[in-house]
Structure formats: structure tokens, C-alpha cells
Amino acid sequence: MRNIPVFVPYFDEEEQNLIAQSLKSGWIVQGPMVAEFERAVAAYEGVANAVAVTSCTTALHLALIAMGLESRHDVLVPSYTFVATANAVEYVDATPVLVDVRTDTYCIDAAFLDGFIDKRYANESGIWRNRETGKELFGIIPVGLFGLCADIPAINQIAARHNLKVLEDNACALGAHINGVHEGAFGNPTCLSFHARKSITTGEGGMVLTDDPVLADKMCKLRSHSASLSEHSRHKNHSFLMPSHNELGYNYRMTDIQGAMGVAQMRKFDTILEKKRALAARYDSALPTHAPGLIPQATPKGYYHTYQSYVVMVDYKTLGYNSVEEGSAYRNRLMAYLEERGISTRQGTHAIHMLGYYQKKYGYKPDDLPGAYACDKLCIALPMYARLTNDEQDYVVEVIAEWVKK
Numbered sequence: 001m002r003n004i005p006v007f008v009p010y011f012d013e014e015e016q017n018l019i020a021q022s023l024k025s026g027w028i029v030q031g032p033m034v035a036e037f038e039r040a041v042a043a044y045e046g047v048a049n050a051v052a053v054t055s056c057t058t059a060l061h062l063a064l065i066a067m068g069l070e071s072r073h074d075v076l077v078p079s080y081t082f083v084a085t086a087n088a089v090e091y092v093d094a095t096p097v098l099v100d101v102r103t104d105t106y107c108i109d110a111a112f113l114d115g116f117i118d119k120r121y122a123n124e125s126g127i128w129r130n131r132e133t134g135k136e137l138f139g140i141i142p143v144g145l146f147g148l149c150a151d152i153p154a155i156n157q158i159a160a161r162h163n164l165k166v167l168e169d170n171a172c173a174l175g176a177h178i179n180g181v182h183e184g185a186f187g188n189p190t191c192l193s194f195h196a197r198k199s200i201t202t203g204e205g206g207m208v209l210t211d212d213p214v215l216a217d218k219m220c221k222l223r224s225h226s227a228s229l230s231e232h233s234r235h236k237n238h239s240f241l242m243p244s245h246n247e248l249g250y251n252y253r254m255t256d257i258q259g260a261m262g263v264a265q266m267r268k269f270d271t272i273l274e275k276k277r278a279l280a281a282r283y284d285s286a287l288p289t290h291a292p293g294l295i296p297q298a299t300p301k302g303y304y305h306t307y308q309s310y311v312v313m314v315d316y317k318t319l320g321y322n323s324v325e326e327g328s329a330y331r332n333r334l335m336a337y338l339e340e341r342g343i344s345t346r347q348g349t350h351a352i353h354m355l356g357y358y359q360k361k362y363g364y365k366p367d368d369l370p371g372a373y374a375c376d377k378l379c380i381a382l383p384m385y386a387r388l389t390n391d392e393q394d395y396v397v398e399v400i401a402e403w404v405k406k
């Protein structure tokens with residue numbers, strides 16, 4: 001029987017060699033390898049500064065603090081994203097206000113956003129104040145989901161019109177671009193993830209990219225206890241005394257072992273991307289004939305998708321079902337059938353407004369954000385990784401087709 005996982009990271013000897021080099025050097029905490037990894041990602045994305053941290057979750061937290069988020073603020077967050085996007089806002093006692101997503105791209109619905117701000121917030125001499133809670137609207141965190149950029153040009157326009165900051169959560173979208181402009185190069189700080197499930201990995205890891213040198217400097221200090229001197233420069237200068245700490249800082253440093261792995265991963269990132277994009281093109285052409293009830297994530301014109309995941313949505317109406325819930329039951333039966341035939345799949349991601357913590361704290365109901373609810377209930381991530389063979393992929397499509405015919 002076949003055993004096709006939903007995802008497998010892509011390594012070879014290069015990762016082992018560079019990690020060994022880091023171990024042999026004796027310097028394993030944040031140092032030269034992390035610096036090299038930061039330079040490689042910044043150069044790839046066309047952004048001036050990169051600040052490596054322990055995860056995308058801590059990247060979001062760090063960036064939000066450095067950008068000035070405080071407990072008096074609201075931040076607009078799409079409901080259909082991994083829970084960490086909203087949690088980062090909760091960490092500073094600010095309020096993540098959830099907004100809806102499109103059911104074709106699964107990313108923030110810019111049209112929804114514009115009307116939503118005017119409805120929920122009153123403009124008091126340039127400050128948009130929540131009509132119910134009195135909180136100030138700080139900004140927006142658009143998410144580049146599954147490797148596709150959100151509609152950043154439209155979101156930037158809305159933000160400029162309302163005097164809001166934008167922080168991009170591109171945990172899944174390293175290398176994605178719109179008409180050649182990479183995520184991270186739209187003038188907004190951007191957070192990346194190097195968790196094992198993302199496009200490239202350092203086990204756990206994250207990074208903030210920004211063109212703003214002042215913001216980058218602030219984040220470099222905050223990630224290392226707000227020490228006035230980094231450990232590596234202190235070591236190099238044979239300094240005996242401890243530096244000063246003038247602000248509340250954190251330990252969000254990436255290790256040099258992870259940095260070494262990141263350097264190796266960046267060297268093969270284009271190869272990984274090419275292989276995955278070729279596989280995505282094969283799914284794109286096979287699914288409409290073999291599984292007309294499964295609609296792949298839409299890639300708008302000019303958008304370059306990097307396929308961290310290949311996600312499809314059950315088109316329940318075409319399949320003759322009357323509700324999202326019936327469509328969802330169909331999806332779950334399909335995923336169970338694939339599992340029986342040796343094919344792993346996963347729910348795309350979850351709708352935050354359906355999670356216990358957020359429901360309890362804010363009283364969300366499914367219908368409050370119907371787009372995100374539908375994505376939560378109807379999406380499936382199919383197997384997608386660089387070493388997936390055409391033969392294995394054909395088997396996946398074949399088994400889906402078998403199920404559809406039943």
C-alpha cells in the first residue's frame with residue numbers, strides 16, 4: 001500500500017555539512033550563520049533588513065511591539081489564518097478584530113475591509129475609534145495564505161486612507177510576488193516562518209523583513225533582551241562586563257545551528273519552488289476533469305504562487321448539497337477515504353472566529369464571517385512537496401476521481 005504524506009521537508013547533505021560546521025566552530029547561539037541567513041533572505045526578497053527570530057509567532061509579536069502596538073489598540077486580522085496571527089495581537093492585550101476572507105483566494109477581502117472600517121470605526125481627527133469599545137484602530141495584518149500574496153496593493157491603499165499600519169504575515173509565502181514585487185517589498189514589515197511545514201525550514205524559526213533601518217534596529221535589540229550590545233560583538237571584543245538593558249526585552253534569538261540550516265535551505269529554495277510549481281500545474285490541469293467538485297485556490301493575474309500548500313475547496317452547490325455543513329461532511333468523508341488509500345490530507349487551516357478562546361472572549365458566531373467559515377469547513381490541503389513524484393501525484397488524482405465517481 002502507498003504512503004503519501006501531505007508534506008515532507010527537502011534536505012540533503014548541504015544542511016548536514018553546514019550544521020556540522022556550526023557545531024565545529026563552537027559558536028552555536030545567534031552569530032555568523034544567522035547573519036548569513038538573514039542576508040540571503042533579504043537579498044532574495046529585495047528588502048534592506050532581515051531580523052531572524054525563533055518563529056513567525058515571535059516575529060509577529062516582536063514586529064507589533066516595535067511598531068508601537070499597545071493595549072489601547074485594535075488590529076484587523078483575517079479570520080481564516082493560523083491562530084498565531086491573532087494570538088500575537090493578544091500577547092500585548094490589544095484586540096484582534098476579525099475580518100472576512102474571499103472564498104476564491106482565501107485571503108483578506110479588500111472590499112469587505114473598506115466598508116467594515118467605516119461601519120465599525122468613527123474618524124476622530126485622523127484616529128479611527130471603535131464605535132463600541134473606544135479602542136483605536138492600529139492597523140491590519142494581511143496574510144499571504146498557502147503561498148499566495150494577499151491583495152497588498154489594495155490593502156495598502158485602504159491603510160493609507162485610514163492612517164493605519166500594515167504588518168504582513170507571510171509565514172507561508174516566502175518568495176511569493178505580485179507583478180514581480182516580492183512580499184516584503186511593498187513597504188510593509190513582513191513576517192516569515194521556517195517551521196518544518198513551510199516552504200523552507202530551520203525546524204522552528206522566523207524572520208521579520210523591513211526596509212526601515214530604525215524599525216530593524218529596534219527589533220534586533222528587543223529580540224536579545226534589549227541589550228545595548230549583542231552577545232557576538234561582546235564576545236569578539238573580549239568584553240567582561242554585562243551590557244545595559246534600558247527597555248523590556250525578550251529572548252527571541254535563532255540559534256546558529258538553525259541559521260546554518262537556513263543558509264543551506266535558501267541555496268535550494270529556487271529548486272524547491274520549481275518542483276512544487278510544476279506539481280501545482282499538474283494538479284491544476286488534472287483536477288477539473290477528474291474532480292470537478294474541487295476548486296483549487298484562485299491565483300489572480302500577475303500573482304506568483306509558491307504553493308507552501310496546495311489547497312482546494314469543495315464546491316458543495318455543484319455537488320448537489322444545500323449547506324456548508326453538508327459540504328463539510330462530504331469533505332471529511334473524502335479525506336477519510338484518501339487516508340484509507342494511503343494518502344494524507346489536512347484541513348486547509350482554521351477560522352479563528354470558530355476557536356474556543358476567541359468564541360468565549362468575543363462571542364463570535366459562525367455567520368459573523370461566512371467566507372472564513374466556508375474555508376474552514378470546505379478546504380483540503382492535498383499532498384504537495386518537492387519530492388512528490390508525478391507517479392504518486394497521478395495516484396492521488398486517480399483516487400480522488402474514484403471517490404467522485406462513487
Ligand SMILES: *Cc1c(COP(=O)(O)O)cnc(C)c1O
Pocket residue numbers: 054055056057058081082084085143145169171172192193194195205206
Ligand atoms: C505557520 C503560520 C504561523 C506560525 O508560524 P510559526 O513559525 O510556527 O510560529 C503564523 N501565521 C501563518 C499564516 C502560518 O501559516
